[in-house]
Amino acid sequence: MSTTQSERLRGLLEPLVSAAGLDLEEIEVSRAGKRRMLRIIVDSEEGATLDACAELSRAISGKLDETDAMGEGEYVLEVSSPGADRPLTQHRHYERAVGRLVKLQLNDEGTAGELVARxxxxxxxGLDLEVPGVKGRKPTARRVAFADIAKARVEIEFNRKDKKEEEA
Incomplete structure (x- = not known):
């Protein structure tokens, strides 16, 4: 997608997304056979519900029908949340991930490598982290500056006990 089309779509759709109480995370236009796919990724502090995505999809569809932002050809519109394992790229993403386990790719020469921590x-x-203990050792605290993070992604945890369960 050209930068100008991306900027035009962002300018057109961001007010609709904001009015719905969501953040516009990503706009992606790609080919799907003869059609194009317009994928809009939205999120919020509480997450993006299915109902919120469906309502926003109708609003975006109506707005795109009023304009020529997508041109003449057919396209498929998809409005969704970013998913559990999406990359953390903005400050608000890290704030929303407090309490979650993340995998960090570090780029600082002294600490380059990979780190999994909460x-x-x-x-x-930057971030204050708890690095899980290995082989019976206690977890350790660690500080990582944003400048030292090359990539970050939330790790999906299937067996994590909920805080309410731990308190009981």
């Missing part, structure tokens, strides 16, 4: 707190400079 986000405890987030501030303007």
């Amino acid at each position: 986000i405890l707190t987030v501030d303007d400079e």
Whole structure:
């Protein structure tokens, strides 16, 4: 997708997404056979519900029908949430992941490598993490600056006990 089309779509759709109480995370236009696929990824502090995505999809569809932003050809519109394992690329993504386990690719020469840890707190400079203990050892605290993070992604946990269960 050209930058100008991306910017035009963002300018057209961002007010609709904001009015729905959501954040516009990504706009992607790709080919799907003879058709094009317009994928809109939205999120919020509470997450994007199926009903919110469906309602927003109708609003976006109506807005696109009023304009020529997608041109003359057919396209498929998909409005969805980013998914559980999406990359963390913005400050708000890290804030939403507090309490979650993340995999970090570090780029700092002294600490380059991979780190799996739980986000405890987030501030303007970086993250306070809890690195799980290995082989019976206790978890350790670690501070990582945003400048030292090359990539970050939430890890899906299937067997994590809910805090309510732990308190009981």
